[in-house]
Amino acid sequence: MTMRWDIFCNVVDNYGDIGVTWRLARQLAAEHGLDVRLWVDEPGAFQHLCPQADAASPSQRVDGVLVCRWPADFPLVEVADVVVEAFACNLPTRYVSAMAARSIRPLWLNLEYLSAEDWVVGCHGLPSPQPGGLQKFFFFPGFTAGTGGLLREADLLRQCGTWQEDADARRRFFAGLGIELQAGARLVSLFAYENPGLAGWLDVLSRQPVPTQLMVPCGRIEGDLRRWLGVDSLCEGGSWLRGSLQVHLLPFLSQDDYDRLLWSCDFNAVRGEDSFVRAQWAGRPMLWHIYPQDEGAHWVKLDAFLDLYCDGLSPEAAAALRNGWHAWNGQGDMGAAWSAVEQQSATLAEHARQWRRELAVQPDLATALVQFHRNWLSCAA
Numbered sequence: 001m002t003m004r005w006d007i008f009c010n011v012v013d014n015y016g017d018i019g020v021t022w023r024l025a026r027q028l029a030a031e032h033g034l035d036v037r038l039w040v041d042e043p044g045a046f047q048h049l050c051p052q053a054d055a056a057s058p059s060q061r062v063d064g065v066l067v068c069r070w071p072a073d074f075p076l077v078e079v080a081d082v083v084v085e086a087f088a089c090n091l092p093t094r095y096v097s098a099m100a101a102r103s104i105r106p107l108w109l110n111l112e113y114l115s116a117e118d119w120v121v122g123c124h125g126l127p128s129p130q131p132g133g134l135q136k137f138f139f140f141p142g143f144t145a146g147t148g149g150l151l152r153e154a155d156l157l158r159q160c161g162t163w164q165e166d167a168d169a170r171r172r173f174f175a176g177l178g179i180e181l182q183a184g185a186r187l188v189s190l191f192a193y194e195n196p197g198l199a200g201w202l203d204v205l206s207r208q209p210v211p212t213q214l215m216v217p218c219g220r221i222e223g224d225l226r227r228w229l230g231v232d233s234l235c236e237g238g239s240w241l242r243g244s245l246q247v248h249l250l251p252f253l254s255q256d257d258y259d260r261l262l263w264s265c266d267f268n269a270v271r272g273e274d275s276f277v278r279a280q281w282a283g284r285p286m287l288w289h290i291y292p293q294d295e296g297a298h299w300v301k302l303d304a305f306l307d308l309y310c311d312g313l314s315p316e317a318a319a320a321l322r323n324g325w326h327a328w329n330g331q332g333d334m335g336a337a338w339s340a341v342e343q344q345s346a347t348l349a350e351h352a353r354q355w356r357r358e359l360a361v362q363p364d365l366a367t368a369l370v371q372f373h374r375n376w377l378s379c380a381a
């Protein structure tokens with residue numbers, strides 16, 4: 001009997017919530033043969049990542065997943081065997097009542113945000129009693145053994161490796177975006193929130209002897225970019241040359257094309273949660289613009305990740321990376337910090353590959369979820 005999974009996604013802002021849940025839903029359907037329904041309250045955000053979807057449709061099958069609009073007045077539907085509440089999104093009351101009324105109770109999981117903090121291992125998998133005799137389990141993604149792991153499709157690293165060895169495929173990919181690659185240019189991608197550190201970074205890039213092509217998918221960084229370029233407006237598909245830096249404004253890509261962009265670049269500036277993980281799978285050095293939280297809570301997360309990631313790096317390379325990431329997140333001078341990162345570029349490139357190898361030893365998050373369900377079933381039997 002095929003197990004049925006319901007995943008609920010409330011789009012808070014940006015693309016991380018839908019980015020993670022869509023990726024997970026696809027993988028559960030494709031690799032684990034599960035019957036997956038993804039409930040999204042903002043289909044427009046979903047269509048952004050998945051252009052073949054129809055934002056107006058109340059339900060549609062995409063890549064083997066039934067994607068349904070999550071309406072305010074939630075219909076009476078059959079409850080699935082496993083229910084994933086992404087990022088504590090609060091399930092519809094009617095659905096929770098149906099879960100409690102089901103003769104065989106479903107497994108209820110809250111998929112949490114990603115953090116490298118130590119306490120995650122202790123909280124991963126813990127149950128929490130809920131009204132109606134239900135239990136909810138906290139499932140934490142993570143970077144180390146004892147956590148739920150990271151999303152990683154079975155074929156991801158092979159595809160990435162093949163791509164990184166295929167210069168023609170990369171050239172064709174960029175040509176399809178209207179971009180001609182310059183011989184010897186370093187490729188950098190940029191996905192960030194509004195960031196006052198951008199000007200300092202681009203100042204340095206534009207003065208370096210090695211040319212850089214900066215690939216910027218449309219988004220929240222455009223205002224800072226426009227100001228640095230000194231232009232009134234930016235147009236998608238446009239490019240601007242300043243010294244040795246050529247800036248290209250790309251459309252917002254499909255998730256699969258965004259992966260290809262990350263694989264293609266020598267250095268990736270990413271943000272949030274999902275692009276941050278994808279950059280790690282790309283095996284290239286990166287800058288992380290962490291999602292800012294109230295009272296600076298994000299600094300603890302940033303430093304917890306840096307502590308893990310910098311393990312095994314020389315003190316000089318670790319210091320350069322830490323300062324670069326701190327400056328990019330608003331603490332320090334980005335121009336000076338970048339110059340130090342540059343000096344460590346070969347070490348950081350090797351370290352990014354090594355980090356990827358270490359992460360790849362862990363089971364992936366979708367497999368870990370399926371295993372969690374199996375264990376839960378065998379305990380219940």
Ligand code: TRH
Nearest residue numbers: 014015016019217252253254255258272273274275291
């Ligand atoms: O969009 P984000 O800033 O999302 C954030 C974070 O998830 C954060 O942790 C969360 O609390 C907040 O939302 C509410 O960054 P993130 O997580 O990287 O998600 C972006 C998604 O967009 C990711 O799936 C990659 C995808 N993407 C594309 O598909 N095409 C693109 O061109 C780009 C730039 C991104």
